[in-house]
Amino acid sequence: MKVKLFFSIVFSLFTMTAFSQVGIGKTTSSATLDVAAIATDASTAEGFIAPxxxxxxxxxxxxxxxxxxxxxxxxxxxxxxxxxxxxxxxxxxxxxxxxxxxxxxxxxxxxFADETKEQFYVPTLLLPTDMYSLPDNTYYTAPATNRFTVNLFGLFKEQLGNPKASSNSIASLQTGSNTATDYYYFILYYDTTVYTSVSVTTAGVMTYYLVSGYTPSEKTFMNIMLREK
Structure with missing residues (x-):
């Protein structure tokens, strides 16, 4: 009995090692977990169900x-x-x-990504470098030397609500939501020779600093995206 038990344990350990990649519905596996369809005809529903x-x-x-x-x-x-x-x-x-x-x-x-959710680039924005010449005092602040904040969501709404020209005078643009926290904000690119310590809050307020002795060029801009939650 002891001998049989010993061999059973050895076989079990060997099985666990040999099948570290698990196949369900098949004898071999091509990945950590490889699930085969039960049938390829119309007789069964296939797939896996998460909790x-x-x-x-x-x-x-x-x-x-x-x-x-x-x-x-x-x-x-x-x-x-x-x-x-x-x-x-x-x-x-x-x-x-x-x-x-x-x-x-x-x-x-x-x-997970939802095709029904809005995902888009923020329209062109001015990014000031002079704390004494801000585009406005509503969406822009300069609380310290070489430090600036920009209300991305506020400017986004402002631009959509006030187009400078339109092919249809009665048509309008609108955001999917009127609440800043209903979006995620992504800074995809910025000129690292001009801007530094770039961050953005959950309310869509971006902060950036200017690099000391910066020289603007054709690369001096930012790419910013919003995605609806």
Whole structure:
């Protein structure tokens, strides 16, 4: 009996090593997890189903998600009631992944890309370099020497709401949302020989500093994008 038990353990360990890549519905695997269709005809439904939870159920599990759960995927069946914390962005049904690095390491559930969400470049903006000659005092500030702030969302709304010319006098442009925090903000490019320490808040306010002794060139601009949450 002891001999049989020993061989059973050895065989089990060998099996675990040999099948470190798992195949479901097939004898060989081409990746860590390789799932084969049960049938290719119309007789079965194929695919895999992620864990299904409501937004509030996921909120109740906040403490269970940390660094080790980074990249975890779930399918949310109802929006979350929470307006703060890890599930504050769960505003629609669908797939979400957990980003443990977001919110300064506090973690955040983020929706997978949704083609129905707006995603676009911010219209051309003036980026001042003289704190005494700001384009206006509503969307621009210069709180310190060589430091400037720009209200990206405010300028975006202002430009859409006040076109300088139009092919149709009764047509209008509008944002998908009137709330700055309903968008993510991305600084895709900036001239590093002129601008430095560029950052943007969740409210769409960008801050940048000027490099000492900078010289502007044809590369002195920024590319900025917004994406609806």
């Amino acid at each position: 299904r939870l409501t937004g509030n159920q996921l909120t109740a599990k906040n403490a269970q998600y940390g660094t080790a759960q980074n990249g975890t995927m779930v399918y949310v069946t109802e929006v979350a009631s929470a307006t703060t914390g890890k599930t504050k962005n769960i505003k629609s049904i669908g797939y979400y992944f957990y980003d443990a690095t977001a919110e300064s390491g506090a973690g955040l559930w983020i929706a």
